[in-house]
Amino acid sequence: xxxxxxxxxxxxxxxxxxxxxxxxxxxxxxxxxxxxxxxxxxxxxxxxxxxxxxxxxxxxxxxxxxxxxxxxxxxxxxxxxxxxxxxxxxxxxxxxxxxxxxxxxxxxxxxxxxxxxxxxxxxxxxxxxxxxxxxxxxxxxxxxxxxxxxxxxxxxxxxxxxxxxxxxxxxxxxxxxxxxxxxxxxxxxxxxxxxx
Amino acid sequence: xxxxxxxxxxxxxxxxxxxxxxxxxxxxxxxxxxxxxxxxxxxxxxxxxxxxxxxxxxxxxxxxxxxxxxxxxxxxxxxxxxxxxxxxxxxxxxxxxxxxxxxxxxxxxxxxxxxxxxxxxxxxxxxxxxxxxxxxxxxxxxxxxxxxxxxxxxxxxxxxxxxxxxxxxxxxxxxxxxxxxxxxxxxxxxxxxxxx
DNA sequence: GTCTATATCCAGATAGAC
DNA sequence: GTCTATCTGGATATAGAC
Numbered sequence: 001x002x003x004x005x006x007x008x009x010x011x012x013x014x015x016x017x018x019x020x021x022x023x024x025x026x027x028x029x030x031x032x033x034x035x036x037x038x039x040x041x042x043x044x045x046x047x048x049x050x051x052x053x054x055x056x057x058x059x060x061x062x063x064x065x066x067x068x069x070x071x072x073x074x075x076x077x078x079x080x081x082x083x084x085x086x087x088x089x090x091x092x093x094x095x096x097x098x099x100x101x102x103x104x105x106x107x108x109x110x111x112x113x114x115x116x117x118x119x120x121x122x123x124x125x126x127x128x129x130x131x132x133x134x135x136x137x138x139x140x141x142x143x144x145x146x147x148x149x150x151x152x153x154x155x156x157x158x159x160x161x162x163x164x165x166x167x168x169x170x171x172x173x174x175x176x177x178x179x180x181x182x183x184x185x186x187x188x189x190x191x192x193x194x195x196x
Numbered sequence: 197x198x199x200x201x202x203x204x205x206x207x208x209x210x211x212x213x214x215x216x217x218x219x220x221x222x223x224x225x226x227x228x229x230x231x232x233x234x235x236x237x238x239x240x241x242x243x244x245x246x247x248x249x250x251x252x253x254x255x256x257x258x259x260x261x262x263x264x265x266x267x268x269x270x271x272x273x274x275x276x277x278x279x280x281x282x283x284x285x286x287x288x289x290x291x292x293x294x295x296x297x298x299x300x301x302x303x304x305x306x307x308x309x310x311x312x313x314x315x316x317x318x319x320x321x322x323x324x325x326x327x328x329x330x331x332x333x334x335x336x337x338x339x340x341x342x343x344x345x346x347x348x349x350x351x352x353x354x355x356x357x358x359x360x361x362x363x364x365x366x367x368x369x370x371x372x373x374x375x376x377x378x379x380x381x382x383x384x385x386x387x388x389x390x391x392x
Numbered sequence: 393g394t395c396t397a398t399a400t401c402c403a404g405a406t407a408g409a410c
Numbered sequence: 411g412t413c414t415a416t417c418t419g420g421a422t423a424t425a426g427a428c
Binding site: 206245 | 412
């Protein structure tokens with residue numbers, strides 16, 4: 001038995017520290033020295049592992065994309081109906097905003113174009129495409145109202161994403177999972193009091 | 197008669213140039229020298245007028261807030277019903293995203309906390325509060341479904357804001373005013389095909 | 393592979409002539 | 411008030427010992 005408690009590998013420590021700092025202060029307000037100090041590694045190690053600051057950001061970008069993809073897959077793999085899939089995904093996103101704040105913030109709140117100009121916009125990445133596909137399929141199967149695909153996706157997930165942004169900005173002061181029921185009812189039933 | 201065509205005053209030239217550059221590249225990727233060169237003024241003038249780069253950003257912040265407030269006021273001053281007010285505002289926002297892209301981008305898309313840490317988050321500012329108030333009033337008057345105020349505002353405007361973000365990121369390739377009809381129907385009628 | 397010490401560059405900001 | 415030339419700090423990145 002080599003060891004009972006595995007020490008966090010150095011790469012992970014760097015990545016986690018950088019994620020915290022980037023989300024808290026913004027990429028451009030964090031220096032490599034800040035990461036180096038807070039992660040308790042030398043600056044040489046950072047350059048050895050990631051090649052520089054932008055290398056850290058790129059690694060984080062793909063790490064966070066993977067996490068998002070896992071989140072979406074955890075729902076789609078259940079083969080539920082479209083509406084139920086969307087609801088479970090919304091519930092997960094609201095929860096993760098509280099429990100894994102920085103991952104959600106880096107995925108939904110960071111402006112990657114400003115520090116990773118070569119990467120495609122995150123909204124065009126796999127997990128976000130998958131979210132639009134759920135809605136698309138729901139429209140084809142008659143479960144979701146037919147309309148323009150962009151509008152449908154924005155209407156289904158836009159409210160949740162807006163709440164997440166407001167929560168991350170500190171404008172909403174309560175944990176947002178409490179808003180789940182009201183949110184999904186609004187989304188599916190609409191905000192108009194008149195029923196036709 | 198002093199002059200027939202007023203030359204753009206130097207302050208405005210600096211502000212407009214900075215707005216363009218900040219939106220295009222991001223605040224931290226623009227140097228004072230970049231602004232200075234593109235605006236055809238000296239660096240000294242910039243420091244005289246705005247005291248520095250952050251001074252430009254702060255002036256822009258309040259300039260853009262004023263523009264947003266004017267936009268909201270142009271609707272609320274008409275004393276329409278809540279739903280009609282929201283619809284007109286959504287229409288305006290979609291249009292302005294095409295015609296005054298940078299103002300909308302700076303208001304809705306920039307992360308001000310990363311370069312103006314002292315300013316309050318823009319979502320807590322007057323025009324955004326006014327948007328929530330329209331929805332709130334609509335709920336009190338029975339025109340809009342009763343629910344949590346944050347959820348209501350997010351449900352009403354979240355879809356539009358999501359479309360605007362996607363458009364600004366270049367993910368949506370068509371002008372978004374064409375999506376207006378589908379968007380408002382989705383918002384008010386809901387995305388569920390089942391009517392109760 | 394990891395570290396410290398150092399090099400290099402460029403940004404924001406200022407000084408002072410005009 | 412506007413300009414050019416200059417200063418200074420701090421950032422990224424590297425060199426080279428261990």
